[in-house]
Amino acid sequence: MPKSNKSNIQQFMDAFTSMRLTIIVLIVLAAASILVIIFQNYHPADFYGWEEHYRTHTHPLKYKLYSFFQLFAPYHSWWFISLLTLLCISLLLCSIQRFSIIMRIIRANDDFRQETRLSSQENYHRLKLPAEIALPLTARLLKRRFYRIYERMEPERTLLFAKRNAVSRLGPLFCHVGLLALFLGGLIAGIWGKSVLLWGEPGEFIRAPFASHSVKVDDFTIEYNANGQIKDYISVLKVFDADSNLVMDRSVEVNHPLRYGGVSYYQSSYRVHPRKVKSATVAAATVGRTDVDTITVAFGTASPIPQTGYSIELADFAADFQIAAEGVISKSEQLSNPAFLVQFLKDGENAGHQWVFARFPSVHSSEEAPFRISLVSFDPLYYTGLQAAVNPGTPFIWTGFAVMTLGLILVFYFNHRLVWVAFTRRPGGEDEIHIAGSSHKFKEQFKQETADH
Amino acid sequence: MQSSDVVFFWYSFWCYLLSFGLFTLYFAFKKRLLGTLGTALLLLGFIPQTIGIILRWKLSGHAPFSNMFEYATVMSWMAVLSFAFLLLRFRKMIIGVFVSFVVLVLIVSASLLPKEMHQQLVPALQSNWLKIHVSLAALGEGAFAIACAVSIMYLLKSAMQRRSRDIRMFPSLELLDDINYKAVSIGYPLFTLGALFAGAIWAYKAWGTFWGWDPKEVGSLIIWLFYTGYLHARLQRNWKGNRAAVLSIAGFVMTMLSFFGNIFLGGQHSYG
Numbered sequence: 001m002p003k004s005n006k007s008n009i010q011q012f013m014d015a016f017t018s019m020r021l022t023i024i025v026l027i028v029l030a031a032a033s034i035l036v037i038i039f040q041n042y043h044p045a046d047f048y049g050w051e052e053h054y055r056t057h058t059h060p061l062k063y064k065l066y067s068f069f070q071l072f073a074p075y076h077s078w079w080f081i082s083l084l085t086l087l088c089i090s091l092l093l094c095s096i097q098r099f100s101i102i103m104r105i106i107r108a109n110d111d112f113r114q115e116t117r118l119s120s121q122e123n124y125h126r127l128k129l130p131a132e133i134a135l136p137l138t139a140r141l142l143k144r145r146f147y148r149i150y151e152r153m154e155p156e157r158t159l160l161f162a163k164r165n166a167v168s169r170l171g172p173l174f175c176h177v178g179l180l181a182l183f184l185g186g187l188i189a190g191i192w193g194k195s196v197l198l199w200g201e202p203g204e205f206i207r208a209p210f211a212s213h214s215v216k217v218d219d220f221t222i223e224y225n226a227n228g229q230i231k232d233y234i235s236v237l238k239v240f241d242a243d244s245n246l247v248m249d250r251s252v253e254v255n256h257p258l259r260y261g262g263v264s265y266y267q268s269s270y271r272v273h274p275r276k277v278k279s280a281t282v283a284a285a286t287v288g289r290t291d292v293d294t295i296t297v298a299f300g301t302a303s304p305i306p307q308t309g310y311s312i313e314l315a316d317f318a319a320d321f322q323i324a325a326e327g328v329i330s331k332s333e334q335l336s337n338p339a340f341l342v343q344f345l346k347d348g349e350n351a352g353h354q355w356v357f358a359r360f361p362s363v364h365s366s367e368e369a370p371f372r373i374s375l376v377s378f379d380p381l382y383y384t385g386l387q388a389a390v391n392p393g394t395p396f397i398w399t400g401f402a403v404m405t406l407g408l409i410l411v412f413y414f415n416h417r418l419v420w421v422a423f424t425r426r427p428g429g430e431d432e433i434h435i436a437g438s439s440h441k442f443k444e445q446f447k448q449e450t451a452d453h
Numbered sequence: 454m455q456s457s458d459v460v461f462f463w464y465s466f467w468c469y470l471l472s473f474g475l476f477t478l479y480f481a482f483k484k485r486l487l488g489t490l491g492t493a494l495l496l497l498g499f500i501p502q503t504i505g506i507i508l509r510w511k512l513s514g515h516a517p518f519s520n521m522f523e524y525a526t527v528m529s530w531m532a533v534l535s536f537a538f539l540l541l542r543f544r545k546m547i548i549g550v551f552v553s554f555v556v557l558v559l560i561v562s563a564s565l566l567p568k569e570m571h572q573q574l575v576p577a578l579q580s581n582w583l584k585i586h587v588s589l590a591a592l593g594e595g596a597f598a599i600a601c602a603v604s605i606m607y608l609l610k611s612a613m614q615r616r617s618r619d620i621r622m623f624p625s626l627e628l629l630d631d632i633n634y635k636a637v638s639i640g641y642p643l644f645t646l647g648a649l650f651a652g653a654i655w656a657y658k659a660w661g662t663f664w665g666w667d668p669k670e671v672g673s674l675i676i677w678l679f680y681t682g683y684l685h686a687r688l689q690r691n692w693k694g695n696r697a698a699v700l701s702i703a704g705f706v707m708t709m710l711s712f713f714g715n716i717f718l719g720g721q722h723s724y725g
Contacts, residue, residue: 019685019686019690022685023682023685026678026679026681026682027682029678030674030675030678030679033671033674033675034675036671037668037671037672037714040668041668068623075666096571118721142648176651185663186663186664189662189663195662230576231576233574233576249685253576254576254577254579254659255576255579255582255655255658255659256658257658264661266659266660266661267576268660268661280715302620356620387660387661389661389662391661391662394657395665397653401653401654404645404650405646405650408641408642408646409642410643411640412638412641412642413642427653
């Protein structure tokens with residue numbers, strides 16, 4: 001029994017480490033990814049209520065098929081994860097299996113070859129030169145090219161074995177291990193990673209459910225360039241630890257996240273506050289007067305109109321003004337029809353009001369107002385959308401990048417080369433030199449180089 | 454309104470077009486002068502193209518890698534640069550016939566794309582990773598383009614040899630095969646580091662996730678898997694010659710599909 005048992009393991013190992021399996025898995029993964037892209041193009045799953053939509057709008061049989069293959073979240077599906085796992089096992093076993101072979105190749109220091117073995121090799125050259133001149137010359141040439149040289153003396157000949165960049169043989173192993181680390185990091189992120197989109201208006205405290213600290217949004221601004229195009233989104237944040245001590249004070253921009261206590265905060269999105277603005281600048285014209293006062297008023301505060309005894313206050317705002325049964329509402333969170341309720345005050349007493357519409361300057365909702373107010377500009381109030389994320393797979397992913405980069409450098413920028421030389425002494429000074437070389441890669445170029453020398 | 458760099462783009466466009474014509478004639482009539490002129494025009498076109506790229510960089514205030522026109526331009530620029538290196542290294546002008554074809558495909562694609570310059574990059578693109586990610590990916594894909602060009606030559610030559618004829622103008626099959634492999638060996642690490650790693654690191658900095666299964670990400674992954682398969686087949690299974698050439702051509706076709714996939718698939722990488 002033990003014998004057949006061993007061969008079973010061997011069979012298992014062979015099946016998993018075969019190049020054929022790896023190539024098939026790679027092809028299936030590539031083909032599946034293409035199909036998924038096409039599927040997602042026709043069945044996007046990024047709008048509100050998509051699940052309900054497809055359940056009711058797809059033929060039940062088709063829907064069952066889609067659900068079985070988890071096509072709406074394909075990269076977390078059983079078949080995709082199985083394929084990745086298969087690839088990982090194959091990579092791991094392949095690396096284990098090849099490790100000892102690779103180490104033997106790297107450590108080799110006694111691979112001396114006699115002329116009879118060299119003459120059958122691809123890059124073989126034979127020269128006639130006295131050994132006492134040729135030997136030091138060859139050694140010097142090889143040394144200058146950073147070869148490590150081993151020598152063996154035999155009665156009739158001297159054998160040289162030289163190698164260069166043997167360590168490059170570790171390259172594929174590093175690539176595979178790096179890739180495994182990347183997969184592992186991705187898997188850990190998928191299982192234990194957490195991410196949440198937090199909305200905060202300036203002045204508000206926000207807190208991710210998995211964080212022990214809280215974050216205060218001090219301010220949020222959208223920067224524009226001269227042409228009115230968006231330049232940047234900036235959230236000014238303060239981080240407070242569990243004991244309410246201020247521990248960090250800095251701003252977050254796109255591409256510049258904030259990290260604290262294992263949680264990263266990314267500038268991800270923003271929303272318009274539908275019922276508030278930061279401030280508005282209005283022009284107030286007294287009825288019967290030609291000159292106009294321009295006043296900037298912060299939301300919810302009163303500002304005097306100079307030399308009139310009146311003040312105005314921004315009492316209400318609707319980003320997308322509409323009158324509904326319950327009164328004024330904002331139909332959406334878009335600045336589609338911004339409107340302001342301007343309240344007039346005289347000696348602290350209510351002295352009339354007026355709705356001012358940004359898009360319709362000639363519309364006046366109130367005739368009793370002592371002034372004609374028109375909007376000059378306004379500064380909307382935005383919520384910032386911060387993505388808070390914890391990714392415990394990150395160290396694996398960084399390790400994977402580093403190890404694999406090292407592997408790629410070893411594979412592609414170092415080339416394992418071997419040179420064998422046999423100096424045979426013949427009576428009468430007719431010494432012969434037999435040289436052969438081997439290159440792990442770029443055989444054609446190596447052939448040219450050896451021929452040149 | 455078109456910016457002034459586009460004028461230089463058109464100079465290079467006409468140089469490359471003429472160069473391709475001359476190379477085709479060179480291939481047909483085997484007159485050395487035609488080849489020399491083709492080479493000269495290809496290299497001449499490189500000058501206004503370089504000026505155009507630098508000018509666009511200056512005018513827009515950011516690296517010109519932010520839309521498809523700019524990317525296609527940089528890719529063709531890279532292909533011509535690689536040709537210059539190959540010419541110096543192997544002294545085989547004939548490679549120009551196929552390189553100029555690939556360059557022409559790239560520059561014609563670029564010419565059909567909108568050329569408006571975006572002075573203001575959307576905030577997500579304002580990062581040094583844009584330069585690293587896009588330039589390395591374009592360099593890698595430029596090398597894949599060269600691999601594709603010599604692979605076409607390989608297939609033609611080997612097909613002729615099977616009919617007991619030969620295209621003597623072409624370098625030997627061994628050399629073509631070696632250049633194919635070498636070009637992929639240059640392109641693969643650049644593509645891995647630039648398109649995948651730098652892209653993932655940038656995505657992590659900007660959005661907090663290394664990988665988001667965006668169509669272009671999946672496209673790049675497929676290209677990467679494909680070339681990974683190519684290298685394994687070559688190094689482990691000794692797939693050479695015809696098979697390696699077919700793989701190399703298929704790989705570049707995929708690269709082009711992924712590039713134009715932007716137009717129909719959208720996603721995080723569709724920036725005009």
